[in-house]
Amino acid sequence: MSNISSKTFSSLKYVYLIIFFALLSGIFYPLITGLDFDFSLIGILILFVGLLGGIMLYKSTTSKIKQKTFFVAGFSLIGISLYYIFQMTGRV
16 A cells, blocks of 8 residues: 555544544534534534543553553543533533
């Protein structure tokens, strides 16, 4: 595979994830009801924080040099994402 097609494929992965999280967080609900997009955008950001935490946890299993750093950062980001979810739903 050439270098250009590898970069294109890599960028398409991230575009797919953005679209997936936008749909997952309910981007159609404000369109149908005529409400603001604030909660949908906040939901997308919360999901990205959780995704980044999951990526860090994956990196901790594949890296030998910075394994502890990735492990702590991954669980911290997942914890922050969970806190934001509870804060958004009014449970904190």
